Amino acid sequence: MSKERLIYLPLGGAGEIGMNAYVYGIGEPGKERLILVDLGVTFPDMDTTPGVDLIFPDISWLEERRDRLEAVFVTHAHEDHVGAVSHYYDRLGAPIYARAFTANIARKKMEERGQPEKAVITASPWPEVIEAGPFKVGFVPISHSIPESAGLVIDTKLGRLVHSGDFKMDTDPVVGEAFDEELWASLSEPGGLALMCDSTNVFSPHAGRSESSLGPEIESLIAGAKGMFVATTFASNVARVKTLAEAGERAGRSICLMGRAMRRMIEAAVETGVLTGFPRTVSPEDTKNIPRENLMLIVTGSQGERRAASAQLAQGKYNGIEMKPGDTFLFSSKTIPGNERGVIRIMNQFSEMSVDVVDDDGGRYHVSGHANRPDLERLHKLIKPSYVVPMHGEHRHLREHVKLAKSKGFGAVLAPNGTMIELSGESPSVADYVETGRVYLDGNVQVGALDGIVRDRIRMALNGHVMVNVILDEDDEPLGEPWCELKGLAEEGSSRAPLVDVLEEDLSQFLGRAGDKTLTDDDKLEDGVRKVVRQVAQAEIGKRPEVTVIISRLTN
């Protein structure tokens, strides 16, 4: 019998900020019992994933070993940690553990997709632990930009692991548990192996600030505003929503929450008891009876999402409410890289309406939910692990985090997605490389990132699309002229005649010249037609379009 080992394998999240999925295993090589920490999504963009609805990590490796999977642990309710749980439940079948607020959100997701809500089990915080096969897992409260975020203590007979989850060190987080230095220091254990640690803000040089520092600034901004005041932030940032609402209330305004996600999150926070003392709100209908200068809306859409409340207000109306000159709109949020265009579009639309737009203004109206560089160092020192394994970051974040840990005398290992690390040896070592990737939710179908479907969409978008219809009679002779349809292409090019006419003319000549070898062979015929279309289009309009050839052969 070979020696047991302890392994770590990120399937997602260690190579992007998004779609977190971290596997831990203990046992004989190839027979390890497994747990999964987090199962999140990432979001598509037009450049690389047009038309896609959501992106999941590829969990094929884990699915093939589902008989060895003991449980899934979800650290908190952000989409990049919990978003894929309901989509993958039927492929993994393991129980899902989370703290009350997170479990509440997860159950709603399960319900929406017709999955069993009871698969989600509410966990109590550390020092209580969940036994999952050979693992004992405890949820350790930690501050973040959503209620009840938790790090995990993962105890095994080969040693203790600490998984930070997403975190910041906020001793006054407005909603939820404050960062408890003593508690986290108590997790340090001689012989403790590794700290898997959030890397998001490793490039931010200054210590993070507390959520509670924002209230006075926001209140004074609201107090100085003349018309209606509207603020947006992440709906899941319940503390921020409370900070905003309280500042508005103190400034003498009635508060109205708008956007489905916003109301859903606040509801979950109230249901689970993590949010208390939230100011009284009014419904969108009631706002009609309130003078604008006494009104404050808190709305979804801080990232410029096209269908969210912010975007709709910027285009006209939302829930019957309209922005007017002299109103103020606050982005109490940071723009995630890649979302700039959408956010700027909204800012300009508001500008055209003479609405004053205020953004985070270098931190006056927003603080990050992630630990900055000095905070990361502090956590390393509290846990004193044998080594740090950076996670939750793009490659550059992970690499920088390794450098940071090493510069302070800690061991550290770079483990991007697919790198299986053996944690239990003398020093951490790469045990295997596993193929990882992405799965797209497209409409209601899961498609592989490499299936070529999205590649074809991108090509149609870049090159346009020509469809050619060729009908051949019983003797393999062309019946009538070939017929072309264009989509996404200029109608006329250099010869000043309709492109479709030039194409049909040249295709007709091509078919006239084509011998039996070509006319009787669909592949040859298609190749020939495609070549003619591309040559003609290149000459006429300077583009090489995608070509679909439909050949119909009449039979007796």
Added chain:
Amino acid sequence: MSKERLIYLPLGGAGEIGMNAYVYGIGEPGKERLILVDLGVTFPDMDTTPGVDLIFPDISWLEERRDRLEAVFVTHAHEDHVGAVSHYYDRLGAPIYARAFTANIARKKMEERGQPEKAVITASPWPEVIEAGPFKVGFVPISHSIPESAGLVIDTKLGRLVHSGDFKMDTDPVVGEAFDEELWASLSEPGGLALMCDSTNVFSPHAGRSESSLGPEIESLIAGAKGMFVATTFASNVARVKTLAEAGERAGRSICLMGRAMRRMIEAAVETGVLTGFPRTVSPEDTKNIPRENLMLIVTGSQGERRAASAQLAQGKYNGIEMKPGDTFLFSSKTIPGNERGVIRIMNQFSEMSVDVVDDDGGRYHVSGHANRPDLERLHKLIKPSYVVPMHGEHRHLREHVKLAKSKGFGAVLAPNGTMIELSGESPSVADYVETGRVYLDGNVQVGALDGIVRDRIRMALNGHVMVNVILDEDDEPLGEPWCELKGLAEEGSSRAPLVDVLEEDLSQFLGRAGDKTLTDDDKLEDGVRKVVRQVAQAEIGKRPEVTVIISRLTN
């Protein structure tokens, strides 16, 4: 005879940072003689303009009045100011004036597109002026991030206008003329009318810094680097290229310039005498004989452009040169909003190669070429115009700039693209609204932004594309089964059969049920087929694709 007036009409640039095109006119209403200041491009993106090569302002208004157009004045050689000159020359036909460096670049563009180089006329700087009909126009040197940038003094019998061009107030710009406060103060004239003023950095609160402040910081960064050192910046920022090259030389490295645009710009700067004393460079071939630690490359691609040198180095090789672990890559540049994803992709690719990436780091290795808020105020005070007309900005920049000017006691007017302002009245007033827009260069064809071509591409990218082929015989009866081709769609949906089979089956049933009214009417038949396809696709895969129906009718 009605009274003469002086007008200003932005056709581009006052609503975006890009595609600048500002019309000035003087004369009786409707008979004004006209000049155009700048004729630039803006760049496409996948979200809104997939497959498009360049974006131009729509100049239809000006083209219809080309008999009244005296000349085009180009303030500097950035693409958003000079990029459309050669594409539109045949539609406007007016002579193009620019200073030597700008004229050199413009002539190269004319040559490339087979347009007459002699249409570009080199202008000497102010106090010399060019008489263009009723206008006297002088090029006033001003510092910017490209050599020989100029503001314009536009003298007319109805008063003086000052057009700032793009500018910063740099008294030590490394290459080109320093900002000359006395010169600019001398342009102020009692009765001077308006200052048309760059708005790009109106949200940047601190006074701008000098190009010359960067050299020592960059040198010390290079001196501390162990392997090869590579820096990227805008090729047109000749001063920065020189700053980088000199810092590299002082740090004992041989300099190699890479990327076509980089070599072209340096060549133009040397040819026109604006660049002297540039360090000796080596060719890409010669770099093979130089130890990596003695080598510095200066390359194109600071915005993550896919085909530029940076992106190619990040993917493997460029000109036979490869990055290796321990090399350093510096972005001596700012990422323009919207380009973040491309830049971050390159950063992560370098991280995977163990190359250290350094970015502008809050200004240590980059300064902007545009005047910040305090600098804008300073220019207002130097020129003392009757009013400020903000230009070169998105709507939010223009609006903020108006507020800034007004807060300091200046008149100011918000004039987005298409707003014709009469400048010569008691106070500026809106004389007309002109329809403006965008024209896409797509391959080698100019297409209107509203032609629907790009909209169709976006739809294919988001929704996928189904093509249906229906053949009807001489009696309008379906001949065989309808035939479907899919592009950009999942192959299989909820019924676990190929989507194409389900579509063909349901279409076959539809055709079987269809009466003569449908079968004999192409429009009705097409509508019916489209509906079936969308319903089936929605049910099977949760998407409503684009549908192209090709109906072939056989005749005797």
